[in-house]
Amino acid sequence: MNKIETVIFDLDQTLLDKHESLILFANHQYEAFSLVSCNNVSREFFIEKFVELNHAVRPKEEVYEELIAFFQIESALFPAMLEDLNHNFHEFVIGYPGLVDMLHALKTAGYKIGMITNGRAFYQLSKIKSLGIEGYFDDIIISGAVGMRKPDPAIFQLALANLEASAERTVFVGDNVKADIVPSKQMGMRTVLKSKIAHNEYADEICNDLFELPSIIAKLA
Known part of the structure; x- marks a missing residue:
């Protein structure tokens, strides 16, 4: 041999x-974009859904489109949340x-x-x-x-x-x-x-x- x-x-x-990193970043986005004020989005449910969607191999734009539609988040937050992922996710990796x-x-x-x-x-x-x-x-x-x-x-x-x-x-x-x-x-x-x-x-x-x-x-x- x-x-x-x-x-x-x-x-x-x-x-x-990746799993734990996604949890940390989802919690960050929940706080940073005050999602609790968007139709009383549950922190635990948002984190769970965020992790689920981001484990799949698909464009991040599609992920955020689905998240915003699912939780009825203000559509104006779409570009800011996506940019935050692109430029800051690395700060949360483990x-x-x-x-x-x-x-x-x-x-x-x-x-x-x-x-x-x-x-x-x-x-x-x-x-x-x-x-x-x-x-x-x-x-x-x-x-x-x-x-x-x-x-x-x-x-x-x-x-x-x-x-x-x-x-x-x-x-x-x-x-x-x-x-x-x-x-x-x-x-x-x-x-x-x-x-x-x-x-x-x-x-x-x-x-x-x-x-x-x-x-x-x-x-x-």
Whole structure:
């Protein structure tokens, strides 16, 4: 079996706790735009709906159109709420426990580290910078900047080329079976699924604790 030399990560729900970050930002917007005064919108219900809509992969304009219609929020708030998301969401992002220690351990062990994330370039990059992890990565690919997105094999090929890595000596770590694990496995990479589930046929290993990841990758090697 080939020695592992490279580790490539997904971002959202793999390194960044998107769910908790959305909760924090939804609470911020509820306060910042005084939504309690808009038809007595419930804080808990707004946060729940905001998180639900933003977990889906869809344009943010559509998300806010639906939120405003659903809660009958004053339509004049639409551009301000959207701009607030675009420019301030990164201030509320949270990494999973062990994130920086895990990346430091991999870097110290000599692995090349990459990232492939779907999303708008400025939006994803601002989140990465806010987490304070940009410097650990030898290459970061954001779908909005390259015109292709996971699970397209071409975006994985681009990452391997940029890192001068072979699939056989690379581990891909992600939370989405369809977008992350299946395509990377089909290309010959070894795969780690970030999840609480016990088994997946496409994953070589399953890990829900970033602290454990360096030892899992060492075991795969």
